[in-house]
Amino acid sequence: MIVNSIIDAICITINDEFSDAYTIYTESIKQGFEEPCFFIHNFSATNNLFLGNRYFRESMFCINYFPLEINKKNKECHDIAERLYECLEWLDVGDNLLRGIGLKHDILDGVLNFYVNYNSFEYKPKGTTPMGEVVKNLRVKE
Numbered sequence: 001m002i003v004n005s006i007i008d009a010i011c012i013t014i015n016d017e018f019s020d021a022y023t024i025y026t027e028s029i030k031q032g033f034e035e036p037c038f039f040i041h042n043f044s045a046t047n048n049l050f051l052g053n054r055y056f057r058e059s060m061f062c063i064n065y066f067p068l069e070i071n072k073k074n075k076e077c078h079d080i081a082e083r084l085y086e087c088l089e090w091l092d093v094g095d096n097l098l099r100g101i102g103l104k105h106d107i108l109d110g111v112l113n114f115y116v117n118y119n120s121f122e123y124k125p126k127g128t129t130p131m132g133e134v135v136k137n138l139r140v141k142e
Helices: 003-021 073-087
Strands: 023-025 037-051 054-066 090-093 096-108 111-123
Touching: 003 023, 003 037, 003 054, 003 073, 003 090, 054 073, 073 096, 073 111
Parallel strands: 023 037
Antiparallel strands: 037 054, 054 111, 090 096, 096 111
């Protein structure tokens, strides 16, 4: 899976769950976010050889939620987190269905930090070198 494809799928899933009432950002902006909103970023990815031409790819994401309510930020963040647990457990990425693992959340300074990993196996075919022409010179003794 390409990380950008997973980010796109997360955006679609969050939009389906929360509607267009929430802006979803995937790049930071200088002027700040318009709240309420989500900010999705991939904070770590690994790609390790598993067996033969198969690679195990681990992609770790953090979805930040910036609440609107000033006096009830923690309540709002916990409510949003519960919905994220439900909607991000399974993610439709192209022809693949990925299961989110390691789902957890915390709230720091009134901002929800929701973490999820999407892991997959990738197959990378090795380039084949065409075989050259074999010339054999044989002499038969009589």
